[in-house]
Amino acid sequence: MARLLSIDYGKKRTGIAVSDPLQLIANGLTTVETSRLLEFLADYLQREEVACIIVGLPKQMNNQPSENMKRIEPFVNRLKKLYPRIPVEYYDERFTSKMAHQTMIDAGLKKKDRQNKELVDEISATILLQGYMENRRSGPM
Numbered sequence: 001m002a003r004l005l006s007i008d009y010g011k012k013r014t015g016i017a018v019s020d021p022l023q024l025i026a027n028g029l030t031t032v033e034t035s036r037l038l039e040f041l042a043d044y045l046q047r048e049e050v051a052c053i054i055v056g057l058p059k060q061m062n063n064q065p066s067e068n069m070k071r072i073e074p075f076v077n078r079l080k081k082l083y084p085r086i087p088v089e090y091y092d093e094r095f096t097s098k099m100a101h102q103t104m105i106d107a108g109l110k111k112k113d114r115q116n117k118e119l120v121d122e123i124s125a126t127i128l129l130q131g132y133m134e135n136r137r138s139g140p141m
Helices: 035-049 069-081 094-105 118-138
Strands: 001-007 013-019 026-033 050-057 088-092
Touching: 001 026, 001 118, 013 050, 013 118, 026 035, 026 118, 035 069, 050 069, 050 118, 069 088, 088 118
Parallel strands: 001 050, 050 088
Antiparallel strands: 001 013, 013 026
């Protein structure tokens, strides 16, 4: 079975997570500079089979798209053109950064380590992907 790949897209950095081949567990993969994201994905997609790419959908508390959506939409459109055989889906990313910080606290990371924004982005992508997989298992989206 092919992996799922999630993207927590940011203005400067983007967190990336992948599932295991059975699509049961999400694992943080890396954080890349957003300017190098397409290059990274091209390399990764040559080496690994990916069934679907999940992109964090940035929404505000009132359910309106956040400011980052104006950067994400062109990126997603580009992904769909470059990889037409790989479905791209959005999944609500609200609270993933907050959950990532709490995960780091629960794991006992020191304050200095919790300030590592690359790690926060990678954990956020992992939480996003795990939520997507759990939601998919629990019924229709």
